[in-house]
Amino acid sequence: MSIIPWRNKKGATELAEREFEPTLQRFRFELDRMFDQFFSEPPGTWPEAFPGLRGWRPSLDLSETDKQVIVRAEMPGGEPEDIGITISGNLLTISGEKREDREERGQSVYRAERRFGSFRRSVALPDSVDTDSISAEYDRGLLTVHLAKSEKAVARRIPVSLKKK
Numbered sequence: 710m711s712i713i714p715w716r717n718k719k720g721a722t723e724l725a726e727r728e729f730e731p732t733l734q735r736f737r738f739e740l741d742r743m744f745d746q747f748f749s750e751p752p753g754t755w756p757e758a759f760p761g762l763r764g765w766r767p768s769l770d771l772s773e774t775d776k777q778v779i780v781r782a783e784m785p786g787g788e789p790e791d792i793g794i795t796i797s798g799n800l801l802t803i804s805g806e807k808r809e810d811r812e813e814r815g816q817s818v819y820r821a822e823r824r825f826g827s828f829r830r831s832v833a834l835p836d837s838v839d840t841d842s843i844s845a846e847y848d849r850g851l852l853t854v855h856l857a858k859s860e861k862a863v864a865r866r867i868p869v870s871l872k873k874k
Contacts, residue, residue: 766828767803767852775864778838778856782830785850792852796840803852804829837861 770781782803784792792805806827834840834856842857 766830769803769830769832771832773835776858778834778858780832780854780856782852782854783850784847784852787847787850787852789847792845792847794843794845794854796834796843799834799836799838799840800831801834801854801856802829802831803854 767782767784769783770779772779772781780801780803784805784807787805787807791808792803795802795804804827807825837858838856839859840856843854845852845854847853
């Protein structure tokens, strides 16, 4: 029986793997994010899982109190007249346009990370929301939508009495 010596295969292959590792990690992270978003949002918003197709979109916060559901959308630089809010069934849709106002004289832009353009965001609402009672306000880049809960959904305290013998 002959023993074949093990050779360390470091060299060109290891250098190639190191070179591609950050790219593959970024790709995996982006793929995971797309799948998470694809399966966590309502079916009408699936194209939003692909950032290249969607352009800019506002970040949303969804919260709930005893009497209402509150949706907050971060839309800096927007104007109230550029915002549309619709409700269909239990799907709230916020849409609009963020305009770019840029005037450059004698400057070269090497990188621009601010996004502009039309957007559409949809949120599935709980069944407890009364879609007839909705209000919205815009203040300093924050859109707040208040949706009242239906009377049946509002929690109420039931008093407990001592049973008489």
